[in-house]
Amino acid sequence: MENIITSKDNSAIKLYRKLADSKKERYELGKFVLEGARLVGDAVNEGAELSHLLITESTTDKYENILSQVDLKKVRVIIISNELGIKISSTEKTQGIFAICDMPKKLSLSKFLNSGGRYIILHKLQDPGNVGMIIRTADAVGVNGVVLCESCDIFSPKVVRSTMGSIFRMPICWDMDIDDVLSVMDKQGIETLAAVVDSDAYDIKNYSFSKNCAVLIGNEGSGLDSDVIQKCNTPITIKMNGNINSLNAAMAAGIIMWELMK
């Protein structure tokens, strides 16, 4: 424990803010930030590597439980003033607890796929809320892993927050090239399924998903690129009973994952 930090020029505070704001900084330093009791608690419970834990002076008693679980030889615990907590918070009403966390080691895709199973591949997903919700849902329904290609940064505060802790539990392979992913999948005999809006594609209601397969989900506005669809083994679709032919991308992914895993 240290004295209460009040200055925004403190090195840990500066680091926190840089990591919160800049993808470049996150990847250069291999770290990202967490905010809130649930997220920091999940990180500690799941054994994520924290380097700093920042707690506001008025909440130290409240977070005794989290504090008692961290290894003080590895984690630097810093008490900050309430004003500073409000300053670095990205929420309207801060809970007064923040952490800096090491990114997990990125696995090679072949290793990632070693155990077999059913995967989700996101290509050009741009909305952090959608990506977070898909990772959370993948965790809930038991998908074996999520692969991100040209999508928004999974270590951005918004994505991390909307995973609700699933970022620490799900096997995730990020920053991948879609062609590389498709060719590794092909080599490993994993069926690739392109989620499309096309009445000629296979209806997910009746499709028998193989034990080793991966579903590709495309951009919110424009869906999957046509050349990506071409390279996949099978086009699948959600047949609509209603009046519109498009669901929100995260909802479509959620319904497909539900059918995939049930």
Next chain:
Amino acid sequence: MENIITSKDNSAIKLYRKLADSKKERYELGKFVLEGARLVGDAVNEGAELSHLLITESTTDKYENILSQVDLKKVRVIIISNELGIKISSTEKTQGIFAICDMPKKLSLSKFLNSGGRYIILHKLQDPGNVGMIIRTADAVGVNGVVLCESCDIFSPKVVRSTMGSIFRMPICWDMDIDDVLSVMDKQGIETLAAVVDSDAYDIKNYSFSKNCAVLIGNEGSGLDSDVIQKCNTPITIKMNGNINSLNAAMAAGIIMWELMK
């Protein structure tokens, strides 16, 4: 068409802003606001009653198609300066098209349920994005109607936007009392199903939904109140295969509606 409006003190601009900001104003005047080409276009296509259409000076050519469809005897078309467009916009990059729309007439619940079918009832849903996404998904999968009890205002700009036009297509009954709803459902012989996180509840994978039924979805954080669960006919649940026992409320509702309607 009129001269270009540049002043934020113009009566239509003042009305637009009041309606965007205040639920009280919306309900007193029976009007709400729309922003963006897709939403305004959907409103026009679905025959919603517009009273004002506001278009920025630089986009009038772009929206000729929408302009040609509105009845100029009923809709007051106002050209506003680009600066004013930026000022009244709730998005970072405005598309320069806005409308003021009359709320549809609210039906009595008994009339609303007349045709029978399958319904979703939202109780104490607080997140506008969740409510909008549920209405959009209900439309896509063919749910017969949505009932809102003590939930956030469906005519707030955020909910309206996240319905992606489904607010004009879906039968919606808002601002209802949950006890009244349950008793009308009971009287009309509609089975009420409480969506809960409870391993003893019926698994939606195997449940045979009756032709006339309604699923109740509760608050994002705390779920349905226990007295509401008690008053429902049947508890249903999404059995999880994964590591967490909770999905985002909109995702849970989406998966349940998918099973309900397929």
